[in-house]
Amino acid sequence: MIKLYYAPGSSALASHIALEDAGADYSAVRISFAAEEQKKPPYLVINPKGRVPAMATDRGILTETPAILAYIAQSYPQARLAPLDDPFAFAEVQAFNCYICATLHVAHAHRMRGHRWADDEAAWASMQRKVPQSVGACYDLIERDMLKGPFVMGEHYTICDPYLFTVAQWIEADGVDPARIPKVVGHRKRMSERPSVRKVLAQEHA
């Protein structure tokens, strides 16, 4: 059975929602960032990167949200979470998720995790100041060019939707004015009303 390691408020939410969407038989294991469990030996055996999510399967551990999401889509094809038979459309899904992972999430991480890329507090403060601009630029691009509507890829719900919903939890805290990205905020609202999302959020915040 699949076991998903997550922390509330983290990007693991995307994989958690996708497992629920897929109808997977899984359990979710909470890792406490407050207690820094992600950096301690019991968890580092599971994921030496010291991050969440990590997903234990019968075959071994998987990490990296875009990889986990594509795995869920491929392993539960009846849930139709990605265009599995169309390499170009599948690549568009992956390109969106890579952009969230490597550009938007990275820009966001400069608000709280500046220590990954610099050692002094002045640099961390400088990074924090730019987050509204750098994260905002990502959302401007998503709003204008990437979010087709009603779902990210258009008419069909895919693994892009829970990922956008996940990072969109951080819009206000990142200092981005939600009024400037109405399509993104509308997507977030519709997503929040889906039963799978409500169930997962209730579990993560219980």
Place this chain on the structure above:
Amino acid sequence: MIKLYYAPGSSALASHIALEDAGADYSAVRISFAAEEQKKPPYLVINPKGRVPAMATDRGILTETPAILAYIAQSYPQARLAPLDDPFAFAEVQAFNCYICATLHVAHAHRMRGHRWADDEAAWASMQRKVPQSVGACYDLIERDMLKGPFVMGEHYTICDPYLFTVAQWIEADGVDPARIPKVVGHRKRMSERPSVRKVLAQEHA
């Protein structure tokens, strides 16, 4: 026909090598970073992110290296560049490529592209100072846990190999001592002797 937009010395090298490995019918279009062509309107029509690589196909444009690499593997299955019939093994390939994209390449980018995440020179200098450590930590993890050998995924060459080779071009400039990562450096050397790699490097540096 496929058209790959690249800049010499950029991460586009990975997709370029993979196209050659696949035996694809493609052309490569050089974008000059020195002339900042990637930020000018003719290119922004192709890729509004203002980055390389971008790959034009009959269906449209694709971006993001992990997505492009998986697309090449799926579109040229006879080249056997990924375990396409095994979702878990395919996810391992994708997880490796996501780590290169979102962690290693991002750490590397703090040496030259600090302006993405801060506005003052002191912060840029602080970021640059940490690159040997942050990039080095990525290579330590790859050396210890991820590069199975002789290829990244073990006995079979995959789309992970040109990607690791691509970022490994920057090891010395990033201030990482190659002596501490002999498996990575051995992989780089073996890759550099492959005909597809030699051909692409000769073309990019002509």
